Amino acid sequence: MSLSQTGDRLPASGAARGRQRAPRGLAPILLPTFSLLIVLLAINYFNPRAISYFGFNLMLNLAVPVTLATMAQLCVITVNDLDLSIGAYVGFIACVAATLLASRPWVGAAIILGSVALYAALGALVYLRQLPSIVVTVGMSFVWLGLALLILPTPGGQAPGWLHALVSISPPFVPFPILAALVIAGVMHVVLMQTAFGTLLRGAGGNEAAMARAGWSMLRIKITAYALAGLFGSLAGMALVGVTTSADANMANNYTLLAVAGAILGGAEFTGGRISPIGAVIGALTLQLAAVALNFFRLPDLLPGFRIPSEWQVGAQGLILILILAVRAVISRSEP
């Protein structure tokens, strides 16, 4: 399903061509990097002690699962689809990891692998029947939530020890969440932007018909993209339960929208397979830090005792998204 319908005015064909020819080197990640810097500066201004090894560990404790979920969403966005079930899926995997993976590791592992296979099958279904991914994944979100509730009807469970140990690693100098983000960004950049295989995926997002006519199996491409999403979603679920140590079927529901927001913030467009894995990682981190930065916001001289209530965290994430999109709209309009 193409999501190309944007503003009311159709762009003149010349402008559209001009935009496609624009160099895609560092440009797409400039804006996300800039927004991350602003958020970091704000944190540094209000609470300098937070900019430390320990501070980052605390502020970004949920960044690893969110970043992985964003990568899953990015894989689907690359082939011009959208996954509205990734949050429910992350919750499902977290429930599996906190119950079966701990008690009967082989059964748990088999279920997780089976779920990735189901994701791949979904890609095949969406392609073969030419179904809108939004609706299919809306249906799947019910399925994952239902399965999660069947496995773990009430919040609880216990994460396997090795999983908790893995996300609690304290590497020297660089906090674990940041190291993980760097690794994820690097791997995804190489896979999606530098390999022939990644080029195929992005090509499929750009022009499906042309790819098919050039002899590539669109079926295989879609299956791979969805399988990758399932893989990253599984990693996100396991990382999440490693951090929280217990699970709840509804624990990751807001990841669906957060992952879309992160990918968009990071420079992904909904058409033409134009994505930026590094940008998306930065986007996910920015959204996490922005929510934290709000807690630190205090102006003792001007407004003594004033604090921004925590309910504005989500709102701040929305405002940042709107702001970045506005800046992007202004930039693209001023381009010749």
Added chain:
Amino acid sequence: MTLSPRTALLSHWAKQPWLWSFFGALGVYGLVLVFARGHGAWNVLTTALAFSAFTVLVGIGQMFVITLGPGNIDLSLPATIGFASAVAMKVMDGADSRIVLGLAAAVGAGWAIGTLNYLLIRLLRIPPLIATLSSSFVIRSVGISYGRGLQIVPPPGFAYLTTARIGGISLLALLVLAFSAIAALLVKRTVYGRSVLAIGQNMRAARLAGIPVGRVRWLTYTLCGGLGGLCGAFLAGFTGGSSLDVGAEYLLTSIAVVVIGGTSVAGGMANVPGLWGGALMLFMTSTLLNASGLGVGARDLFTGLIIITVITLAGGMRQARQG
């Protein structure tokens, strides 16, 4: 070969995709009755109608938005419903004399959110999905902030209105039924409805044909927001107070009933009666699974499988037509 009037009528009915949603609802209803050994047949039906009224109300709004074409979807509905329910309760302030004022405020809040959504789509040139997603983040925070510590019960008259039954059938369901008829006329017989269909079929052609595309899209997003606001107010009356989470389930169900009801997700084709079929079918399914003691997990699982089955079959039909 000329068809006899009867065969023509039959083939006309066979081509109505929305009929399947009613067959589905009937089938599940039958299973519920088998499970209950025939007890409470009327009760189940009236309860289903009462709950479906809310789903259909937001479903109508979502249907108009989806009909605008690929990519058009309102993800801000749950936030709108939650916010409007708080607005309605605060404006009504427990007084019967302020019911109309509160309803107007709730619809007004929804209308404003719809306008905000459209402005984002238009000014930032972003897909509606992203626009409504970002605004839903902001609205949710505004809603929590606004409704914090809000413990206002609905005015007695309003609580009565939303739970009243006429001859056993919920008054609200009758009202929404009447509104559905108006919405169906809106789609089929008015310039506005025709414009929505035209835009969904081909936005460029619609513009070249002189349809004020911008105004129609704006109207559609405000219609969806306004209906979400109305639903929020009714839900607050029905459940005895406002709650921000009251709209949470309506994001996925509003899309689900539109799809099950036979409206084309590719846009350009809307169907109002099917919304009722879809809503009744979903409610009957959860009743059945509750009655069989399988619990909420199985209910969600089956709801998802129904949605995927329906879209797979409907997608197949569309392909057959093109081929």
